[in-house]
Amino acid sequence: MTDFLSSFYDALVGAVEESPEEEDPSYVEELKDEATSDPCACDRPATPEGAATAVVVMEVFTKGALVREAVGLDSRAVGVTLNRGDTFRCVGARDLGHVAPCGTRRVAWRDERAGKRGFVSRKCLRDARWRETGGGAGRARWRVDVDAWRPPLKDAGAEWTLLLSLVSEPDERAKVLQFVHWIDRARALASRLLVRRACEVCLDVDHGAVEVERTKGRKPYLAARAKRAAKNGARCPNFNFNVSHDGRYVVLAAEPRAVVGIDVAAPDKARNDMRPRGKCRRPNASIADLEGLEATCVEEDLSHMRESLTAGEWAWVQAAAPKDRGLRFRCLWSGKEAFTKARGDGLGFKFERIHIDVADLDDPLRSGRRSFESTVSVDGAVCDDWRIRGEVMEGGHVVSVARGPPRDVQDAQGTFVSTLLAKTIAPSDLVDDADAEFVSLDLGDLVPDDKKGAYRAALLEDKGAHAIAKRKQSMRPYKSTGDMTQLGRIAEEEDKLAPPSLDASHSTGGLGGARRTSTSDLSRRRSGSGPRVLAN
Numbered sequence: 001m002t003d004f005l006s007s008f009y010d011a012l013v014g015a016v017e018e019s020p021e022e023e024d025p026s027y028v029e030e031l032k033d034e035a036t037s038d039p040c041a042c043d044r045p046a047t048p049e050g051a052a053t054a055v056v057v058m059e060v061f062t063k064g065a066l067v068r069e070a071v072g073l074d075s076r077a078v079g080v081t082l083n084r085g086d087t088f089r090c091v092g093a094r095d096l097g098h099v100a101p102c103g104t105r106r107v108a109w110r111d112e113r114a115g116k117r118g119f120v121s122r123k124c125l126r127d128a129r130w131r132e133t134g135g136g137a138g139r140a141r142w143r144v145d146v147d148a149w150r151p152p153l154k155d156a157g158a159e160w161t162l163l164l165s166l167v168s169e170p171d172e173r174a175k176v177l178q179f180v181h182w183i184d185r186a187r188a189l190a191s192r193l194l195v196r197r198a199c200e201v202c203l204d205v206d207h208g209a210v211e212v213e214r215t216k217g218r219k220p221y222l223a224a225r226a227k228r229a230a231k232n233g234a235r236c237p238n239f240n241f242n243v244s245h246d247g248r249y250v251v252l253a254a255e256p257r258a259v260v261g262i263d264v265a266a267p268d269k270a271r272n273d274m275r276p277r278g279k280c281r282r283p284n285a286s287i288a289d290l291e292g293l294e295a296t297c298v299e300e301d302l303s304h305m306r307e308s309l310t311a312g313e314w315a316w317v318q319a320a321a322p323k324d325r326g327l328r329f330r331c332l333w334s335g336k337e338a339f340t341k342a343r344g345d346g347l348g349f350k351f352e353r354i355h356i357d358v359a360d361l362d363d364p365l366r367s368g369r370r371s372f373e374s375t376v377s378v379d380g381a382v383c384d385d386w387r388i389r390g391e392v393m394e395g396g397h398v399v400s401v402a403r404g405p406p407r408d409v410q411d412a413q414g415t416f417v418s419t420l421l422a423k424t425i426a427p428s429d430l431v432d433d434a435d436a437e438f439v440s441l442d443l444g445d446l447v448p449d450d451k452k453g454a455y456r457a458a459l460l461e462d463k464g465a466h467a468i469a470k471r472k473q474s475m476r477p478y479k480s481t482g483d484m485t486q487l488g489r490i491a492e493e494e495d496k497l498a499p500p501s502l503d504a505s506h507s508t509g510g511l512g513g514a515r516r517t518s519t520s521d522l523s524r525r526r527s528g529s530g531p532r533v534l535a536n
Contacts, residue, residue: 056090058107059128060120061440067118071098071106078118080111087128096122105368122368123394130439134201138236138256141401142194143393143438144446146186147248152466154182158458160189163443166451167192169212187245193446194252195220198241200448202254203230207448216412217346224419237421238406242341244399247271251399251438257422257429258403261342265330267396302329308336308351316358330398332356335374335388338402344410353379356388371435374400387430391438399438403430468493 065082068075082088088109090096095108098119105122127133134140151159167173167189176188192212199210199222211223221240227233236256243252247266254260302325306314309332317328335356340349355377361370370392376383383404390400406420447455468490 054092056092056096057087057128058090058125060084060086060124061126061442062124065120065124067109067116067120069118071100071119073100073102073104075119078116080116080118082109082120082124099368103368126440127437130441131201134198134254135204135232137433138202138232138239138254139433139436140198140202140241140252140254141433141436141438142198142252142441143399144190144194144250144441144443145248146183146190146245146250149186149190149443151462153462155185157462157465159443159455159462162451162455162458163189163193163447166196166207166447168208168210172212187250190250190443190446191243191245191252193443194243194250194441195241197441197446197448198252198254199226199230199239202232202256203227203236203239204232205230207450213415215344215416217344217410219341219344219346219411219416221416221419224415227419238419238425240416240420242338244337244341247397248395249393249397249399253401255403255429257425259342259406259409259420261338261340261402262399263334263337263341264393264397264399265334265337267326267330270395270397302326305329305333308333310352310355312355312357327392327396327398328358328361330396331358331361331372331374331390331392331400334398334400335376335390335402338388338400339376339386339404342402342404343408344416346410355380358390361392369437376402385430387434389434393438464493 060082061084063084067078067080067082069078088111090107098106098108100106106119107122107125108117109120110117130142151157154160164173164176167176172192176185176192179185179188195212196207196210199205200207203222205226206229209226209229211226212220213223214220220243227239230236230239233239238257238259239254240259241252241254242260242262243250244263245251246264247270249264249266251262251264253262302317309317309329313332317325317332320328333351335358336351336354339354339356340346340351343349357375357377359373359375361372372390372392374388374390376386376388386402386404386408388400388402390398392398405425406417406423409417409420411417444455471490
């Protein structure tokens with residue numbers, strides 16, 4: 001690694017340590033891969049040339065992405081840094097199927113005008129046409145990394161208030177707020193926003209018209225009256241969705257005809273280290289720490305989960321090395337969860353009745369993706385009309401998607417079944433887009449288009465309020481004239497951030513008999529002269 005690259009990496013790490021709230025985890029992950037890559041590691045062959053010729057437009061969704069001359073992460077940078085929102089074209093597997101010697105996936109990039117080309121980390125990219133893809137097929141595979149969402153004021157800021165207001169059902173909002181820890185609230189909110197955004201994109205229905213109901217088994221579905229208002233409903237007669245959240249990720253799967261269920265299972269250590277941030281067992285836990293858990297830690301004792309597995313499943317788990325047993329267990333568990341969630345069985349269905357047979361867990365396509373297929377049996381009978389597809393994501397998270405026929409849905413009240421207009425499906429509905437990758441979204445992507453302006457305003461409001469709070473914390477005791485001047489400026493900035501509706505309450509007879517603290521009040525309070533006045 002060149003001296004320039006080393007100094008650049010050190011400077012970036014220093015900047016992240018100084019301002020952790022502005023850290024972009026995906027961007028730092030790519031740099032961490034660069035710093036820890038082993039050029040002598042076993043290389044993996046790329047996807048065969050000419051396997052696909054479809055043109056794909058890739059978009060940078062992280063803060064930035066470095067471009068390197070070669071596939072290896074130890075190669076030199078070409079002097080180009082892509083910024084968030086930049087797009088470029090790729091030609092199918094020829095550009096997308098590259099794998100670095102350390103196993104990191106790479107995408108070919110080229111700028112014909114400047115005559116430059118190189119390779120970018122796949123972690124920093126997504127399909128730029130994810131909206132068009134979802135709207136055309138009525139199918140979605142989305143994920144949100146909640147650990148990368150770090151609002152400066154958390155659930156006390158304007159961003160949180162706006163996002164929560166997008167959930168129209170009062171009972172659903174109450175369920176979000178019932179959680180104690182911030183990370184649990186973030187997962188709950190993101191899952192509900194994913195559902196509403198998927199209905200809006202896939203069915204072309206107004207965001208305000210989306211109404212989500214649940215079966216007796218707690219399976220969510222789009223209400224019939226909202227589905228009738230969809231403009232794309234004819235192409236998606238059985239549109240349904242499912243969500244799951246655990247660890248870093250909140251994931252969603254949506255299908256136009258087959259019933260679908262999804263589940264993500266995180267390592268125990270990743271789950272514990274994220275609850276809550278700053279007050280957990282490891283207060284300084286970060287993305288980089290969680291990324292290497294599978295390689296450095298042995299999963300907790302799984303004996304208490306023995307009753308949930310069949311004898312064959314337990315033998316398969318125990319046959320692996322100790323550090324891999326947790327991964328195998330999560331492949332089985334997520335498959336069982338996805339299957340029962342697709343059917344709507346609820347918590348009463350005993351998992352020992354289900355047998356999952358996992359095949360080809362170790363990157364069968366040699367593409368850098370650890371995806372796998374599973375077959376499912378219930379009470380010894382193979383379910384030939386069900387398909388389960390899984391993938392191992394970053395940090396050891398395992399996600400499984402189950403698809404099956406509508407006739408197997410368990411709906412005691414019949415409300416969900418009544419929204420499934422096509423009672424039979426074709427075999428192709430179970431395998432279409434089986435290798436589709438999950439599109440990485442952030443919370444801003446889940447905001448409807450007509451609310452984007454308000455969302456940007458909320459971000460600016462939180463940023464200003466957070467900056468003022470940090471300046472207050474960093475100030476010395478207010479005794480000098482310079483400190484008094486600085487305090488006055490802060491008070492003036494607070495007045496600018498205050499809502500106009502509070503102007504009438506600045507007087508003593510205003511809101512609740514209290515009044516806002518003026519600059520002169522703050523000066524007298526800090527200097528010790530004059531009466532002490534409490535801010536409203």
